[in-house]
Amino acid sequence: xxxxxxxxxxxxxxxxxxxxxxxxxxxxxxxxxxxxxxxxxxxxxxxxxxxxxxxxxxxxxxxxxxxxxxxxxxxxxxxxxxxxxxxxxxxxxxxxxxxxxxxxxxxxxxxxxxx
Amino acid sequence: xxxxxxxxxxxxxxxxxxxxxxxxxxxxxxxxxxxxxxxxxxxxxxxxxxxxxxxxxxxxxxxxxxxxxxxxxxxxxxxxxxxxxxxxxxxxxxxxxxxxxxxxxxxxxxxxxxx
Numbered sequence: 566x567x568x569x570x571x572x573x574x575x576x577x578x579x580x581x582x583x584x585x586x587x588x589x590x591x592x593x594x595x596x597x598x599x600x601x602x603x604x605x606x607x608x609x610x611x612x613x614x615x616x617x618x619x620x621x622x623x624x625x626x627x628x629x630x631x632x633x634x635x636x637x638x639x640x641x642x643x644x645x646x647x648x649x650x651x652x653x654x655x656x657x658x659x660x661x662x663x664x665x666x667x668x669x670x671x672x673x674x675x676x677x678x679x680x
Numbered sequence: 681x682x683x684x685x686x687x688x689x690x691x692x693x694x695x696x697x698x699x700x701x702x703x704x705x706x707x708x709x710x711x712x713x714x715x716x717x718x719x720x721x722x723x724x725x726x727x728x729x730x731x732x733x734x735x736x737x738x739x740x741x742x743x744x745x746x747x748x749x750x751x752x753x754x755x756x757x758x759x760x761x762x763x764x765x766x767x768x769x770x771x772x773x774x775x776x777x778x779x780x781x782x783x784x785x786x787x788x789x790x791x792x793x794x795x
Contacts, residue, residue, distance in 0.1 A: 598781045608768060610723070610786035617781075656722050660780050666711065666736055668780055670722035 567592045569659050571671035578647045579679050585632075586642045586674045588657030594618075597661040599633070599640045600668070605653040613655070616640065644676075652678045682707060686771050686787035694795050695761060701790045703754040703771030709785070710776035711735075712754040714746060717768040717789070729754060730776055761794045768792070 568591045578584035590599070601613040616624045616633050623631050628648075632641045644651055657671040684705045693699050703712065711730050715723035728736035729748040737746075743765075745757040754771055771787045774780060 602784075607788055608770075608791075609788040610770065610772070610784070612783045615783070654720075662781060666713070666728045666730075666780050667725050667738075668784070673720070673722055675720075 567594070567597075567659050567661060567669045569657050569669050569671040571655075571657050571674050573674045574672070575675045575677070577677040577679060578644070580647055580649060582647055583643060583645045584647055584676065586644075586655050586657075586676065588640045588642070588671055590638050590640065590657075590659050590669075592638070592659065592661060594661040597659060599631075600658040600660070601629070601631070601640075601642045602656045602658055602670075603651075603653045604656065604673075605650075610656075614642065647678050649678050649680060652676055682785065684771055684773055684785050684787035686769075686790050688790060689788065690791045690793075692793045692795060693758065693761065695763070697761075698757070698759045700758065701756040701769055701771075701792075703756075703787055704752055705773045705785065706752055707773065707785065708751075708775075709773035710751060711774045711780075712748060713772040713774075713784070714754070714756055715770040715772065717770055719768075723770055727756075758792075761792075763794050766792055766794045 597618045599616045614626045628645045654673045656673045659669045687702045714726040717723040726740045727746045732748045747755040768789045770789045772784045
């Protein structure tokens, strides 16, 4: 069974600075997908970024980028130029494909952005 | 329209009540999901509908009864709930075929309190 571990229950960052959220996972699969979802106080889960395991290039979406280390089974999220609107719970998630629709989520990291 | 709309946003019910949660999307997605989320925890998958047929039931108690009347609408019927069922109930949708490995679109949830 797959597991996803987020070792930082809470993080804080000053506005305009950079923060990195950690995620490690365990799987025996070779082909899978990794995600970071954001849940702000509005409660709506929003996809921030996704990574396909077969791609060596790290995914980027504007101020958000990942450091994907497949051998180490690590998938960290870097947020550059942090903004107040980035304050949210961030969930790392794993999906190994097939007919199973189930995402495996980590426990989440609560990010606070200080003005 | 890239929204998943959930109603009501808040619901308080007694243990003998019958109520329903509603979820609607008009993106042409053919996979729809119900998740349950306790405070400061990740979402837990409850049900998946694919092409209006129940594909996955994650061993959810029968006091939760899902229904998919058409491709745009997903209901969750509630009856004889327990206080421990109090949680945020999230609906999500995705393109069938592309599905979970691409992106889940989430609604803002219904915050349910069972007294």
